[in-house]
Amino acid sequence: MASRPHFDIRRQPGFVAIALFTFAVLYLPIATLVAYAFNASDSVTVWGGLSLRWFVEASRNAAVQDAAWRSFVIATSAATVATIAATMAAIATTRTPPYRGLGFKYAFINQPLMVPEIVTAVALLIVFSRIKVWTGYSGLGYLILAHTAFCIPFAYLPIRARLESMDSSLERAAADLYATPWRAFRRVTLPLLRPGIIAGFMLAFVISLDDVVITEFVKSGGQDTLPTYMLGQIRREVTPEVNAIATAFLALSVLLVTVFFVINRKKA
C-alpha cells in the first residue's frame, strides 16, 4: 500500500490468529505424517515408540524398489526432454521482436497448467489405448511422453525468466565479434542460461515425480510409480510404511526445491 505508508497488515485485528490457523492447516497434517513414519508400531494412529523400522521395511520391499526406480526413470527422461523443448521454446519466444500472436503462443505453451489434469488424463488414456492396440507396444514410453507434455511449462517458466532478465546486448556483442548465431548461442547464451536450465529441469523432475492422476490413467499393468503405488497401498491396509515412503519423498522434494531456489538466486 504505497499510498498509505503507515498501514501495517500485521497490526490488523485477528492477524496472528489467522496466520496461526493457516500454518496449522498447512503443516500439521504433514508433521503428523512425518512423525508416524518413525513409529515402531504397526498402526498409523497408535504411537509405539521411536523407530526407523518402516524406513527399513520400505527400502527392502521389492515393489517399492521397483516403483521408485520407475519413477526415477520416468522423471529423468521426461524432465530431460521437457527441458530441451522448453529451452528451445523460451528462446523462440523471447529472442524475437514482439509480434501479434505471441501472447497466444505463451498460452499455448502453458496450456497444461490450465487444462484440468483429469481432462488430460482421460484424453491420453483414450489416445494411448488406441495406439497400444495398433502398435502392440505398451512400455514406459507412454508415461514418459505424457509426463514430458505436462512438464514442459514448468521447465519453460524459469528458463524464460532467465532469458528475459539477460541483457540481450550480450548476444549482440557476440554477433558483433564474428560469432555466427549458433556459436553465439553455444558460447554466450547457453552458459548464461545454465542456472535457468538447471532450475527448469529440477522443477520438471519434481513435478513428474509427484504426478498421480495422469500416471494412474496412462500406466499399463505393473507400471506403478511411487505415488501410484502409495495410492494402491492406502486402498488396502495402511501401515506406517506409506508414511515412511511419503517422508522420504518429502525430503527429496524439499531438497530439490531448495537447490532450485539457491540456483535461481545466485547471480551468474
Add this chain to the structure above:
Amino acid sequence: MMPEPAAAQDKRVAIEARGIVKQFGEGAGALRALDDVSVAIRENEFFTLLGPSGCGKTTLLRMIAGFEFPTEGAILLYGEDIAGLPPFKRPINTVFQSYALFPHLTVWENVAFGLEMLGRPRAEIAARVAEMLRLVRLEELARRRTDQISGGQAQRVALARALAPAPKVLLLDEPLSALDYKLRKEMQIELKRMQSETGITFVFVTHDQEEALTMSDRIAVMSRGRVLQIGTPWDIYDKPADRFVADFIGETNFITASVLGVEQGVATVRLSSGAEIPATIAEGLVPKSEATIVVRPEHARAVPAGGQLTGIVENVVYFGTDTHIHIKLAGGELFMVRQQNSRTQSCGFEVGDRAGIEIAPDAAQILRD
C-alpha cells in the same frame, strides 16, 4: 559543405551512409527514424554523430554495425555495399553503451573472443590479447572476472575487446556516459590516444556537445532523423549552419536585427539599439531583411559605458574559470556575456547595474532559422 583542409580531403572514405531512410511502421503511423541521411567518414578519422536523444544517431550506428537494416539507401565499407550483411560478417566492432562484457568469461577471455571466433591461431590470439591489454593498461587484471572490476576498467575491457580483431571501423555508442566526470575526461584523452596508436577509424555517438568538440576530427550534428551539418568542431561551433546547431552546441545569444546590405559575403546589420555591426552569413543563405544573428557569449564583453547594446545586469553567475553576466536589453531580450575570471578582481558588475555590451567585430553570424 564547409571548406576543409586539403590533407583531409585526400583520405579515402572508410564508411559511407548513402541516402539512408529508416522507417518504423507503415502508413499514417509510420515513424522516420532516419530521413535521407548521407555521411562519408574518412579513413583514420575520429568522427562523431552528435544530437539529442531520439535524433537517430544510435539507429545509424546500429545500421553500420548490422543490427538494423535500412529501409532505403546503402551502407558502403570502402565502396562495397554491406547493408545486407549480418553483423558477424562485417569487419566492424562496437563498444556498447552498457559495455556488454560477457559475465561468464574473464577479462582475457572477453578480449580474445572476437579473435577466437575468427579462428585465429592460439599463439596469435595470446600475443594480440596481451598487446590490447597493454594498450588499455589492464595487463594485471587479465584473469579477473568481469564483475570484479570497476566501471572505468570495464570500459577499457570493452575497448580492448572491440579493438582486438583490428576492425576496419570501430563504433562507440555513448561509451563514456556511465562514467563520472573525472574518469570521463581521462577516457576522452585515452580514446584519442588509442585512435592515433591503432590508426582505426572511430565512429563515436554522443549527446554531449563538449565531448564531441574536444575529441572529434569531424562532427555530424543530427536532429529528428536528419543531418543538419557536418564539419570540424571549429566549423560547427563558429559557423553553425542553422539555429538548431547554434543552440545545441555551446551557449549562444540570438538577437534579431535588420539587414542593411551585403558586401563580399559580409552583411551589415542594425541592432535594436540602432548600432550597426558586420555579420557573416551561414553557408548558402540569402538573408532576408529581418534576420536572427548569433553571438557567442565569449565574443562579447560587458563594459561600464559604451558598447553596441545596453541593458541592466540581471544575474551574475560565477563558474570558477569564468563568470556569466546576464544582461536584460532595452527590448526585453536577455544577452549573456562570458568573462574570464581573475584571481584577485571580481567581474566588476552587480545585479541592477547598467552595462554596455561590446561585440567583437567578427563575432556575429546571420543564421538560417
